[in-house]
Amino acid sequence: NSADIEQQLISHSKFHSSIQRSPEVDKAKVELKMSHGRSNQLREMQQIIEAISRQIMWVNVREEEELVFDWGDKNIDLYIPKKQESYSKLMSALEEKDKDLNKLKLKVDSLLKNPHPASDKIEAYMDTLQTQWSWLLQITKCIHVHLKENAAYSEFFKEANEMYNKLQKAHENIRKKFTSDRNTPLENLLELLKGLEKEKERIMENKRQVQHLVNKSKSIVRLRPRNPEEEKSCSPVMVQALCDFKQDQKVILKGNEGILKDNSQRSKWQVTGPGGLDMLVPSVCLLVPPPNSLGINMANKNEQYYEAILSVWNQLYINIKSLISWQYYVQDLTRINSLTVTMLSRMRPEEYRSILKSLEAHYSEFTHCCHGSEMFKDEDKRSIESQYTGAHAHYDRLLVQLPVYSEKMLRALRVLLESVSRAEDIIKVHEARLTEKETTSLNPAEVGDYRSTLKSMRAELEGKSAVLVSMETELGKAVHWNGQVGGAFHRCDVDLSIYSEQVNQLSDRWRRIQSQLDSRLRDLEGYLHLLQQYTTTSSVLSEWIGATRQKHDALQATKIDSITALDEHLNQQKVLNSEIKGKRESVVSVLGDTDACVNSIKDYELELASYSAGLETLLNIPMKRTMLQSPSTKLTEETTLLQTRYIELLTLSGDYNKYLGELHNNMETLKMRNTRINLLEEELRLLKEDIEDHNAKNSSLEEALVRYRLELSQSQEQLLSVEEVKRSMALQCSATQDSLASTRGQLKELQEQVTRLNSLVEEEKRKRRMADERYGEQQDEHEQVLRRRQKELEQANWAKMEVEKSVGTQEMEAERLRKQLEEEEQRFKELEQELSKTSCLIQSTETQYNEIEMERDALLLKLKQTNQDRARSQKLEEELNHMKVSLESESRIKLCLQEENEKVCIKDFLYWKGQYESKEGEVRQFNSEKEKLERERSSLKTEIERLMRELREVEERYKSRLLITQTQFSELTSVRDSLEAELSKLRERPYAFAKHTQTDESGKKDLDPATLVFDGVCKMVTAKQLLDCGVINKVTYGQLLNGQKTVREVSVDIKLNLKGNGSISGVAVGPQGKMSLTEAKRENILSEDSAILLLEAQAATGHIVDPRANEKMTVQEACKRGVVYEEDRERLLIAEAACLGYRDPNTTKLLSAGQAMRKGLIDRVTALRMLQAQESVGGIIDPVLSVFLPKDAAMDRDLIDEDLYRALNQRPECYLDPDTQLGASYVSLKKRCKAEPTTGLLILPTPEKPMTVNGLRGEVSVTDLMSANLLEKSDMDQLKEGKLTCQDIEHRLRSYLRGSTCIAGVYNEANDKTLSIYQAMKEGLLKPSTTLELLEAQAASGFMIDPVNNLCLTVVDAYKRGLAGPEFKDKLLSAERAVTGYKDPGTDKIISLFQAIEKGLIEKGHGIHLLEAQIASGGIIDPRHSHRIEVVTAYKKGYFSKEMNQILTGEGDNSKGFFDPNSQDNLTYLQLKKRCIIDQKTGLVLLSIKKKKEPPQPITQKSTQRKRRVVIVDPDTNKDMSVKEAYDNGLIDHEMFLELSQQECEWEEITITTQDGSKRLVIFDRKTEIQYDIRELLEKSVINQSLYDQYRSQMITLTQFADIVTSKTKANRSSASYINLVFVLTSAYF
Secondary structure (H helix, E strand, O other): OHHHHHHHHHHHHHHHHHHHOOHHHHHHHHHHHHHHHHHHHHHHHHHHHHHHHHHHHHHHHHHHHHHOOOOOOOOHHHHHHHHHHHHHHHHHHHHHHHHHHHHHHHHHHHHHHOOOOOHHHHHHHHHHHHHHHHHHHHHHHHHHHHHHHHHHHHHHHHHHHHHHHHHHHHHHHHHHHOOOOOOOOHHHHHHHHHHHHHHHHHHHHHHHHHHHHHHHHOOOOOOHHHOOOOOOOOOOEEEEEOOOEEEOOEEEOOOOEEEEEEOOOOOEEEEEOHHHOEEEEEHHHEEOOOOOHHHHHHHHHHHHHHHHHHHHHHHHHHHHHHHHHHHHHHHHHHHHHOOOHHHHHOOOHHHHHHHHHHHHHHHHHHHHHOOOOOOOOHHHHHHHHHHHHHHHHHHHHHHHOOOOOOHHHHHHHHHHHHHHHHHHHHHHHHHHHHOOOOOOOOOHHHHHHHHHHHHHHHHHHHHOHHHHHHHHHHHHHHHHHHHHOOOOOOOOOOOHHHHHHHHHHHHHHHHHHHHHHHHHHHHHHHHHHHHHHHHHHHHHHHHHHHHHHHHHHHHHHOOOOOHHHHHHHHHHHHHHHHHHHHOHHHHHHHHHHHHHHHHHHHHHHHHHHHHHHHHHHHHOOOOOOOOOOOHHHHHHHHHHHHHHHHHHHHHHHHHHHHHHHHHHHHHHHHHHHHHHHHHHHHHHHHHHHHHHHHHHHHHHHHHHHHHHHHHHHHHHHHOOOOHHHHHHHHHHHHHHHHHHHHHHHHHHHHHHHHHHHHHHHHHHHHHHHHHHHHHHHHHHHHHHHHHHHHHHOOOHHHHHHHHHHHHHHHHHHHHHHHHHHHHHHHHHHHHHHHHHOOOHHHHHHHHHHHHHHHHHHHHHHHHHHHHHHHHHHHHHHHHHHHHHHHHHHHHHHHHHHHHHHOOOOHHHHHHHHHHHHHHHHHHHHHHHHHHHHHHHHHHHHHHHHHHHHHHHHHHHHHHHHHHHHHHHHHHHHHHHHHHHHHHHHHOOOOOHHHOOOOOOHHHOOOOOHHHOEEEOOOOEEEHHHHHHOOOOOHHHHHHHHHOOOOHHHHHHHOHHHHOOOOOEEEEEEOOOEEEOHHHHHHOOOOOHHHHHHHHHHHHHOOOEEEOOOOEEEOHHHHHHHOOOOHHHHHHHHHHHHHHHOEEOOOOOOEEOHHHHHHOOOOOHHHHHHHHHHHHHHOOEEEOOOOEEEOHHHHHHOOOOOHHHHHHHHOOOOOEEOOOOOOEEOHHHHHHOOEEOOOOOOEEEOOOOOOOEEEOOOOEEEHHHHHHOOOOOHHHHHHHHHOOOOHHHHHHHOHHHHOOOOOEEEEEEOOOOEEEOHHHHHHOOOOOHHHHHHHHHHHHHOOOEEEOOOOEEEOHHHHHHOOOOOHHHHHHHHHHHHHHHOEEOOOOOOEEOHHHHHHOOOOOHHHHHHHHHHHHHOOOEEEOOOOEEEOHHHHHHOOOOOHHHHHHHHOOOHHHOOEEOOOOOOEEOHHHHHHOOEEOOOOOOEEEEEOOOOOOOOOOEEEEEEEEEOOOEEOOOOOOEEOHHHHHHOOOOOHHHHHHHHHHOEEEEEEEEEOOOOOEEEEEEEOOOOOEEEHHHHHHOOOOOHHHHHHHHOOOOOHHHHHHHHHHHHHHHHHHOHHHHHHHHHHHHHO
16 A cells, blocks of 8 residues: 555665765775776876877987078088078977967966976976977077078179279279379360379268278178088187077076187087086077188278279379369460560560469479379479579569559559549449438328439539449540650559459449439339328228128127017128128229239339449448348338228128128028927827827726626625535636725826826926026127127127137027936837837846846956956966975075085186176076066956955845846736636727737838938948948948847947047056056157057047046047147147048048148148057048948058058058157057056056166167167176166266366466466456356367366256356357257258258357367267267268368367467367366366476577458358358359458567567468568557557557558558659659
């Protein structure tokens, strides 16, 4: 029976449980589990060992290939390119293999972490693999060095051989081509000389290459010793290790040198390493370092050959020059020897004098050129000298036989000079009157008066024309008598050409006065007519503008109360605006009259200025000039003011007209919106009635349910006898009650919806009232705007902006109201849909259930990510443990090193000490990394705990929500089923609310394509446009139309095209912080150039990004919010146009960056920079569609051309690396960024601040010092390793960074006292000119120096301390700009001293002296980098030209601009420094002033010497230039050039001792050979004693004194010219 069976089941269960609990079963389960684990471990070990072995074999094969390669010189030209290709392939294979090894290491780490029973074996295999892998990487580094050095070896010998062949050809050419002798014609010699000069240019072109090869030969490695077959040399071969290598206990480190013992094996060499230990080292790890004697010999051979060719050229040049000068000398000698008395009498004096001068000049040139010539021996030179002496004697004999003048000639000359004097007086008077005025007047009456004056002057000049005729007649008589003179004379002669030239000049001046009067009368007549016309038209227009402005102001003051008044006001304004526009032609006419008057005035002024300038040049007399106040300026200002008033009136009228029109439209719009609000109220009323109808239907439903309950109770009473019927009826009753309760709940919900709708209606009414109030406020605001209009219109542009802003605000407000009304309408429609679709609640519940499931999946994914973070933290812990083990091993090594230090010698001790310090540095680094990792671990642990807590809370919350939702879903499903069953029985027609069900799928229609809109980069784009440009295909487009895919789903797929992957948003600050690019620029984290380029990239890719607020905005919005600076607005707007589109000026179409470049709107560099940023973000932006397109698609759509396509493929470096300030591509910068996990923004890491040292005027980067060849690459490495400090660099390069070795002061030997240069001038030890030169040299060399206190100061500080006086301050500040830099007038960029010389900002000679002072005191100063550099480096970097380099490296007279007060010599600054002494206390350079001693009594003693240069300023460019440059540029004529050249002098003071023992002081110009005897000048009263005393007391300089003497001598000479001439002629006659 059932009880027995139950009892058996219980007993068997007990038996079964006893078996399961038996120890045998438990033991078997444990053993089976262990067996499975053991099998899995063995399989895992087999797989991992096989994988590691395969990698080891691969590495060994590659190692063997590289070890046996021969790096010798055999077939080097063939194997270098092949080896470079194989090396590139090897590196690519290593990159791929590195990925495989990383995967393998992860597997090994997981096995070791478990731990695996064979962990020690697996770890040993992995360590072997890592060792072999590290060794292979070391070998690749050695291969890279070999490739570089062997390529340089091959290239050097190629270039050296080519240069040798080139020099051979040049030598043969110069030997064959340039041969000559005495029989060679002069023309051929001149051609040979030109050819020889050209040949030297070609020879000099080889100089730099020869020197380059000499320098390069010193760094060429040796390859021949690598060949075992090469004959061994007696000297040992040194080798250098390219990497670390250890054999047993023997170690050779990278950079260590050893001795090569045996290289018979190709792969391994026997080497004696450090400490004298022999070891076998792979040959690939060794380099035979320079010097390469073969290469050095070859380079020296080329250099010697070059010097030999140059010496051959010099000899040929001397030979040809001597032959040319000899040919010229022979021509002159033959001509003089052929002269007779008859021939000489027919010549003018200047003609036969020029013949003798030519002979003397050519003979002097020959004597100079024949030194070193192979064409003339000593006998030839003596013969030529005797010929020259004979020709000179023959010339002197002929001169004695010439005739003398007659007395008639003297009378003719007297009359001629009198007529010349009268004519000159008349001409000077009229010229003075013509130069009185420099311009005309704007008063017509004054112009008329001046015309009358000119007419009277012309009549007066015509009345005195007989004087001009008389002068020309007397000149003819004098010429006649001069031709009739006979007889011999030799004392003097008259050069009538001087007087003829003077008469011609006066005649020309007379005619110029006549033409000037006629021209001025014609010009003034035309100008008077134009002036009267302008006065009439401008006065009429000015009155009209004033009256119209009053009308406009009156219209603006009118108050507008209604739309009708607004219409009338608008019509009046339109009429006025049309009238204003109609006056534009009158304004243009006035402007035309003004231009005509201005042109006439300028022409007139130009004519007057030309006449005055010509007169100044002709007479060589400077005119007194005043600042010209041209009436054209005033006329232009009047017209500009008139035009401004008209434009202001036109602008105000147009703006006010536009404002009224927009105001009218706004009022009409508000009126229409009020109408729409009334219609909405009516719709709400109808909706209320519908709700009441629904309430009535619900009440009828309740009555039907009551009746149904009664019927059920009656049926229950009738069927009580049957139990099953009872039960079923009971169930039906309970179900009916439940349905009734649910129906009541639904009715309650409907009532709540009705209540909510009533509240919405009330809310809508409230909003309508608010709209009415806002309309009233707008009316008030409008009235206030009208009242403020008069004040605002005074600032037209600002008023325009305010009006636009006000209208824009109103439009935005109206748009917002319209959107609110549309939203309310939509909300009403949704409420109606809710009322008619009660069954949709179940569907929404299902959707909610699905969303909860999706959220659950997201949480699971987040949990998975948390687990990954946990795994990463575990990995970090493992790395920490590994570092601990490393630290322990390092500590053990440290102990071993300490023990070994006591046993080894001093050399080994120093070596191991260095190793210990490096290891200790690594230990410190490990400790810092350990602390950093521990901090990261703790932060990660905290983050994981927080995420776990959040995950548990979210899981609990969503579990409860899921349970509730499932319960509600089941309840609603049951309610729905019961209601459908009951209602189908009770009513014939379905329930009213169930009539709206899901529609048939077949009834769906295609969507409107216009509604398929995507959000592009900056604006919306349709699906059809995306299909046309290839972003989506036809299949996707069809799915969008059919509704199979939504816009949101497709947007996810094409996100890269629509939004891109983001630009660089900001810069990281600290562990968690970030800042915008503008903030980084302000905080000097990014350089200004780097930051603005990155901001341009943001603008060009769509938006400016604020990383703090995670907001994107336009450039205008960014400026308003302060995200970017206002001064960067224009540049960023240009960059933003690369995204929004540039406007074609002809068609106004939108252009891409590439198209704008082709149109010339932007340059190629800018276009390339914008396009590269776009490409790295997502593609080239089409500004019309506002999407990113691939490059190929962009080229198909003509957004870029092939040139830009190729340029983008080359990844140009258009941006700046923030760390090094070198070029970088935008993609490389993005790769360095880190994406924020929460926002996804790309944040650039904080740039590493470059190491700097103190320079002359600021911080100097060590990178700049290395580029200036002041630091080596090894120094940079030592800085990074901490072996060198910035203080060490500053100390080593002090002469380049801080101090100056210029002449600091003066040492007075008389009283053993050190003085500043300015103090020495005060005490009379130095002249002011010498003081200025030395102080300028100090300022230009870096600092002004206080020698007493040993201080280096700026010019301002030195002036405050009294080291310079106010008379020198400005000049010293100008000289100091050689240190701080000059500003380029065009770009405001800082330029160097030489660039300032090139641009004419400083006179060339003065600039050369400053450069020379810089070189002598330490080097050329680079003002942009604030340090000195060598002259060679400055020349190589292009800081100055080849010509300037020759001047600075030579010691010609051009650079001798400094005066030695002891020897009275002109010296270079370096020569003057060599004569100085060094102060033992301070180390400063001091100019020693010797004690004054009585000098010996030589016949001639030179006291002092000074130069003077004439500088001419170009009036157009304001540049300084020499006299020769001014003449070449046409600024002065030839006569002025000759006179100014004479003014350039080199005065010298000489003391001459005469035969009677008296001394005479003479000043002598070495350039013109003019001299003045001071005693004679005093005796003749040319100068007075007071002037001479001023000169001796050094109140005036030698040059000033010489100028005064020269001017007074010329004045006396001109006043007595006529008397002297008559006296000389009379003496000659008698």
